[in-house]
Amino acid sequence: MFLQTISDAAGATALPQPYLLFLGDTVEPGFAKTAFGLRDWAPEKCTAEYALPGATVTTGLPAMSPAQAHQAGARALLIGVANSGGVLPDNWLPALVEALEAGLDIVSGLHMRLAESPILADTAARLGRRLIDVRHPPHDIKIGTGRKRSGKRLLTVGTDCALGKKYTALAVARGFADRGVDSDFRATGQTGIMIAGGGIPMDAVVSDFEAGAAEMLSPDSAPDHWDVIEGQGSLFHPVYAAVSMGLLHGSQPDCIIVCHHPGRTEMLGTPGYALPSVEEAIDLNLRVGGRTNPAIRCAGIAFNTAYLDEGEAVALMAEESRRLGLPVADPIRRGAAFDQLIDNCLS
Amino acid sequence: MFLQTISDAAGATALPQPYLLFLGDTVEPGFAKTAFGLRDWAPEKCTAEYALPGATVTTGLPAMSPAQAHQAGARALLIGVANSGGVLPDNWLPALVEALEAGLDIVSGLHMRLAESPILADTAARLGRRLIDVRHPPHDIKIGTGRKRSGKRLLTVGTDCALGKKYTALAVARGFADRGVDSDFRATGQTGIMIAGGGIPMDAVVSDFEAGAAEMLSPDSAPDHWDVIEGQGSLFHPVYAAVSMGLLHGSQPDCIIVCHHPGRTEMLGTPGYALPSVEEAIDLNLRVGGRTNPAIRCAGIAFNTAYLDEGEAVALMAEESRRLGLPVADPIRRGAAFDQLIDNCLS
Incomplete structure (x- = not known):
């Protein structure tokens, strides 16, 4: 399990x-x-x-x-x-x-x-x-502290909303388990919370407590234990970036995976806002995340390629992987590229 | 008034x-x-x-x-x-x-x-x-849109919490009024709200609505009208950055003033976290703020120099102004440097 x-x-x-x-x-x-x-x-x-x-x-x-x-x-x-x-x-x-x-x-x-x-x-x-509404956060969330916690953490981040951050985190947690790595999936949205059996709906937390909620979500753990944390929103989203910011700071990730939809040109729900490039997303997330974990690194990229056929998708990901110097994989298609992504998280 | x-x-x-x-x-x-x-x-x-x-x-x-x-x-x-x-x-x-x-x-x-x-x-x-609790936000805050609004906006941002963002915004709003510029001070914390007679306590807003609250706080206005918006927290604060992020995106500032305490070495309440440099704060705020207002610029720096005597403070600000190529002023001491800061906001 x-x-x-x-x-x-x-x-x-x-x-x-x-x-x-x-x-x-x-x-x-x-x-x-x-x-x-x-x-x-x-x-x-x-x-x-x-x-x-x-x-x-x-x-x-x-x-x-x-x-x-x-x-x-x-x-x-x-x-x-x-x-x-x-x-x-x-x-x-x-x-x-x-x-x-x-x-x-x-x-x-x-x-x-x-x-x-x-x-x-x-x-x-x-x-x-009990009548349990998972859209509502617990009442006892505390203000964060910024204190470095023990154990390892991975956070999925995005160039936009709704392009596979939950799915990627679930697939990575399963990949870790397949390799015998001690890990937990940490859920931040309602469907993820139901799957995990717990978690915190980060978008419903009062902003002053956002980083504190993320700290509470992934507490101290054994040195080789991984928390695989479901990302929310995007630092680039003009409406939801506050959620992404608090989650990134409070999660203190050792690794991020940048989730991206190469076929999407405009941010979800905000006409006129272009998606950032993958490089911009890597750079800003490492810079902001480095504030609470100076050892943060990008382990790879998760592409949502549902709009492409298998051959097109594999070719695009191989080309982007060469260009970026990082594993690029679709967590739904899996395959060798996804194994490389998992390996790079754990390396 | x-x-x-x-x-x-x-x-x-x-x-x-x-x-x-x-x-x-x-x-x-x-x-x-x-x-x-x-x-x-x-x-x-x-x-x-x-x-x-x-x-x-x-x-x-x-x-x-x-x-x-x-x-x-x-x-x-x-x-x-x-x-x-x-x-x-x-x-x-x-x-x-x-x-x-x-x-x-x-x-x-x-x-x-x-x-x-x-x-x-x-x-x-x-x-x-009526019994009015200004710590509690209104109930009708909507999700943001990212839509560009008419009128001009200035936001005070900080290298840390509690170093003069409210005071600077009030002093700038008064400086604008002294020059006959049509402007409003927009309050985001409880004391500011009482002074302004209205506003939104941004740290008490649910994170998904943070940018939306900032959009509501400074609505469309006449093309030459300025909203002078009280900043909150710091993009660099490991606990409160979610508040700063949503406020920056939703405010769509044309100008920022970076508020800094040159004598402070550690972030408030988070031992071990160094303050960022003024240059780092300018750079990250312009980068993030550029997402919703590509024309954003830094108009100058507000120093909190209460720990220095007048001669030391004036010398330090002059030196920093030369180094940064921007007006540096203490809004409590005022003087010619503060006039330059106001001029540069309006230029």
Whole structure:
């Protein structure tokens, strides 16, 4: 099991596991990305799936009722589907109440808090169950200190938002585990937190506490232990760079991997803002990150090449690797280039 | 009146004015920095002072009861003293209730919210008065857009925290006003907000909204209007840089002034972290700020030279000005160097 809970990071959310994946009445696979992410990255944490009549989406896991799942070991129903607006539909409520009555807590990444539903709040209070909203950070985050912590850390950073920082961190953590390296994936966004079973939603932390939250997320560890930390946003993003800045300072990474989408020309959501080059992103991240860890280095580049065919992607990455003098790999395609990237992180 | 309210910045706190400055039973002038700041920087917003028996600190303003102050035009009692812990002492409560009954709202920068006191909450509700905690940001801050806004902006940035960014911005705003330049001081911390009569406490904003809050703080304005924005923290501070980053991106400054304390060797509160050089601070701030305003430039340096005598300070600033090729001035000492700094901002 390469993904562990982070109950050792005092105060960071530690989720009840394993999960019963709730699919609602979803007919659109795109809305079930959370459930698929859980199945792909934390199968040992997924007992079964549970869908309402009319749902056509499936993860391929066994279908169980909440009572059956509880009997099979599940400890929480996890809402594995998003819906537009982030609000809990009324027709899901009977199933969620059923889960609470079957002995399961509920884990949600929806924008709306679970306890805003009176029937869920009342039922959970009556039965002593937990309603856990992973979009909301813990209340006991402290101001950072800048103190150097023991152990090794890797942070995925980006030229932009939404181009593979979570996926890259998960793939690197798995690569480390495959080589027998003691490591933890440290999650900073809601889907990552569900996969890891814990973490801190860094974009929801008050800015004065941003670096402190990152410090709390990856505490002191054994000298050869690696924390592989999911990056957020980009130092170059005109809207979200505050999140990236605090996460970089507080993470004190020994290694960064720069995640990039070579086919994207404009920053997500901000027309007119060009993506920085990979070299600019390496340079600024090393400069800023060097403030809290002077030994920081860039171990390589993760390209998102889904828009290219295999031959084009491999050729582009080989050319960029020669030009930059660093491993360049697509963590979805894997292959020899990805092995080189993992090797370079550990070298 | 060079300081105006920012009720034009939709949603940013706009405080009821003028104020009756409340001094509690304070005997230590250091605890009354807020009251002195108001007297020095916004005298037109200060009707009178009000102290409890035993107080020895005075601002020199006329002493009035809440009823007298209301009659004289005051619209709020402003708590002008801090106390250790940021909690409201019980022996202040009768005076605060008296103020509400006299028709005044209450403005506080204490950590504790005013409404946590049941008697204040009840009295304010009964009389329809407002209890305003300036440490807490407005609820309607939106995600930023990165869109370029009209008008001119200046931001004070720092090599560290607590070395004169607020004071420099206030002095520059006054210098602009003295030259007849249309400008507003935009406050980002609690004392600044009380002085300006509005603003956003940037360190209390959720990090995802940090740049958006800065965008809201200095909205579109006339082409030759200047917003002079109070800086926070430092891009180099291992704990607070997230605040500085979002504020820099969202402010889109045309000019920065780098604030520095030449006698300080270590970052505030983080042992082992050296201050960056002025050149490093100029370079990184221009690089990061250039992302949202490619025309950004450094107009000069503000030195905090309180630890030097006049001759030493003037000699050091002249030497540094030659070396850096920029005006270097102490906004408390003023003089010709400060005039040059103002000129260079407007050039």
